[in-house]
Every structure is written in structure tokens, then in C-alpha cells.
Amino acid sequence: MADADTDDITTARDAALLTECVREAGALALSLFRTELKNWTKGAASPVSEADIAVNDLLESRLRSATPDYGWLSEESADDEARLDKRLVWIVDPIDGTRAYLAGREDWCVSVALVERASPVLAAVFAPVSGEFFFAIRGQGATRNDAAVHATAGADLDFSRMAGPKPLVQRLSPSPDEISLYPRIGSLALRLCRVAQGSLDAAFAGGQSRDWDLAAANLIVQEANGKMTALSGDAIEYNRREVAHGVLVAAGHDRHARIVEHFRNRPLP
Numbered sequence: 001m002a003d004a005d006t007d008d009i010t011t012a013r014d015a016a017l018l019t020e021c022v023r024e025a026g027a028l029a030l031s032l033f034r035t036e037l038k039n040w041t042k043g044a045a046s047p048v049s050e051a052d053i054a055v056n057d058l059l060e061s062r063l064r065s066a067t068p069d070y071g072w073l074s075e076e077s078a079d080d081e082a083r084l085d086k087r088l089v090w091i092v093d094p095i096d097g098t099r100a101y102l103a104g105r106e107d108w109c110v111s112v113a114l115v116e117r118a119s120p121v122l123a124a125v126f127a128p129v130s131g132e133f134f135f136a137i138r139g140q141g142a143t144r145n146d147a148a149v150h151a152t153a154g155a156d157l158d159f160s161r162m163a164g165p166k167p168l169v170q171r172l173s174p175s176p177d178e179i180s181l182y183p184r185i186g187s188l189a190l191r192l193c194r195v196a197q198g199s200l201d202a203a204f205a206g207g208q209s210r211d212w213d214l215a216a217a218n219l220i221v222q223e224a225n226g227k228m229t230a231l232s233g234d235a236i237e238y239n240r241r242e243v244a245h246g247v248l249v250a251a252g253h254d255r256h257a258r259i260v261e262h263f264r265n266r267p268l269p
Contacts, residue, residue, distance in 0.1 A: 011122070014067070014114060015137055018124050021062045025055045025110045026128035029095055033129070034104050047098045052076050055094035055110065063090050063112075070114075073239060075212045081241070089115045089239045093189065093212035096125075100186030106130060111189040113215035118237040123216035125189050134193045134220050142196055142223035149197040151226030151252035157201075157259075163191050164204025168247065172262055192217035195250045196224035202251035202259060211243040217250075227256040231263050 032051040039049035056076035064072060067090070071083030074092035083089050090112065095101050097108030106129040114122040125134040134149070136142040142149050152161075159179040162169055170176035182200060185191040188209055194200040196217070205214070214228075215238050221228045228250035229235055236245060247268065249259050 011137065015122055015135075017063065017066050018112060018114065018122055019133075019135065021059055022110050022112050022124040022126045023133070024062070025059050025094065025112075026126040028058055029055050029101070029108075029110060030128040033101065037102070039102055047102060048076065049095075049098060049102055051101065052095045052098055056092065059090075059092055059094060059110075059112065063092075071239065073211060073243065075210065079243075083239060084241060086239075087116060088121075091115050091120075091211050091215040091238060093216075096189045096213060097185075097187030105186060107186040107190055109187050109190045109193075111187075111212065111216045113219060113238075115215055115238045118239060120215045120219035120238065123219040125193050125216050125220060127187075127190055132193075134196065134217075136220045136223040138219060138223070140223065142220045144193075144197050149220075149224045151195055151221065151224050152198045152201050153252055153254065155254040155258045157255070161199075161201040162203065163194070163200055164202075165206045168204050168206065168268075171266065171268070172259065188213045189217040192228065192250050193220055195226055195228075195252075196220045198224075202249060202255055204250075205245070205248040207244075207246045209245050209248065211238050211245075214238075214245065214248070221250045226250060226252050229256070229260070231260065231268070233260040233264070 037049045042048050071086030071089035073083050093111040096111045101108040109125050109127040111125045113120040121138040123136045134144050163182040173179045191203045195203045218228045231247040
């Protein structure tokens with residue numbers, strides 16, 4: 001019982017820390033939004049700006065100083081494989097949707113999860129422009145601005161309530177040229193949270209998303225009575241040496257099962 005009590009205290013402490021830090025990070029990102037920012041491209045075509053770095057520095061300083069025994073994995077930090085030996089790891093995207101952020105659009109967020117042994121246990125996704133704060137603790141449900149959220153029930157496929165790469169979603173339809181998808185959401189984490197809150201019935205991620213794009217939203221979807229997996233139905237594991245993932249889908253349980261079954265019978269080329 002003492003160990004359980006200690007775990008509860010630690011979870012409550014980390015949840016409060018996460019909430020405070022992500023709100024502070026969101027405020028910093030918002031203060032730099034639509035200002036003149038240095039930006040550049042890393043890798044093949046991934047944009048990054050001085051705002052991404054500033055928000056990352058804030059989160060890393062605050063979270064790591066408060067939890068020095070936890071690992072760290074962030075889009076904007078050099079990867080330290082010491083994280084692989086840690087039971088608890090912060091997984092961070094300082095600004096998810098950097099292209100949208102730099103274009104002055106509102107569909108970006110700060111996304112942070114705490115992962116324990118490959119699975120997220122705490123999650124926060126904050127969209128500062130709209131003031132939406134999504135939060136989840138494993139086993140305790142998901143909220144948006146402190147109100148419970150739930151993925152939509154049923155298994156019907158309304159393409160106007162789906163978001164993701166159009167060529168992928170078209171494969172669900174008997175009349176692929178006729179479907180009209182929900183408008184693009186620049187932040188993948190925010191796209192997935194729209195499933196959790198019920199404004200989208202399903203959302204897809206194309207290949208090559210990373211741990212930091214997914215971990216927080218994954219728990220929020222899960223705790224909102226939804227399911228998020230690889231298109232094969234396999235669970236997503238985090239804090240592995242390889243942090244890239246293939247095609248993913250998030251939806252309420254019945255709809256998720258229908259979509260996964262469809263692609264099992266008609267696999268992608």
C-alpha cells in the first residue's frame with residue numbers, strides 16, 4: 001500500500017508540474033507568434049524556428065530540473081540514448097505544427113507526454129491561440145479545459161469528419177473521388193485530439209511521424225474511450241531506439257476496428 005500511495009503522490013506531483021510547464025511553454029510560444037523569427041530547415045524538409053528552440057529550452061530546464069532521474073526525448077534536443085535505460089521519460093514537441101506556426105495559422109500546439117516503459121502515463125496538449133488545454137492521466141480519463149471529452153461512438157464512415165492524407169483515406173471509400181475530408185490540421189497532435197473531443201470521427205497519420213508527434217495525443221485519445229494504433233492494429237511503443245512510426249489511425253473503438261479490418265483485407269501497397 002505504501003508503494004501505491006507513493007506512486008499516487010508522484011503522479012499528482014508530475015501532473016501538476018506538467019500542467020504548469022506546458023501552460024508556461026504555450027504562453028512563451030504565443031508571445032513569439034506572428035513576430036519576425038529566424039527559421040531554417042533541418043534534415044530533408046523539417047522547418048524549425050528560434051521559437052521552437054526557446055520553448056524547448058524552457059521545457060527542458062523546468063522539467064529536467066524537477067525530475068532529474070527521468071529521461072528526455074524532444075524533437076529539438078540532441079538524442080541522448082541514456083533515455084533507453086530510464087523507466088520514465090519526457091517526450092516533447094515544443095511546437096507541433098511549426099509550418100502552421102510560421103505561416104501565422106492557429107493549428108499548432110505544445111505537446112508533452114510522460115512515458116513509462118513504452119506507454120504514456122501523463123499527457124498535455126495545449127493550443128494557445130484557441131486556449132484549448134487537453135490533459136490525460138492514465139486510467140483517469142481525458143479532459144479539454146477541465147471538461148471530460150469522449151471519442152464519437154459507432155462505426156459509420158463520414159469522410160467529412162475524418163482528417164489525414166487524402167490518398168490514404170480515399171482507400172476506405174467505394175467512390176474515392178467523391179469524398180470531401182475535414183480541412184487539414186497542421187499539428188498532428190491537435191488532429192488526434194480532435195478525435196478525442198469528438199469533433200472528428202477518425203484521424204490518420206502518414207508514415208514517418210515521430211514519438212514526439214504522437215505520445216501525448218495517444219494517451220488523450222485512449223483516455224477519451226478511443227483507440228490509436230498502427231494501421232495494422234498493433235500498439236504503438238515509445239522510447240525505443242527508433243522513434244519513427246508508420247501509418248496510424250485514431251478513432252472510437254468500433255470505428256477503429258472497422259478501419260483496421262478494412263486495411264487488413266485491403267493492405268496498402
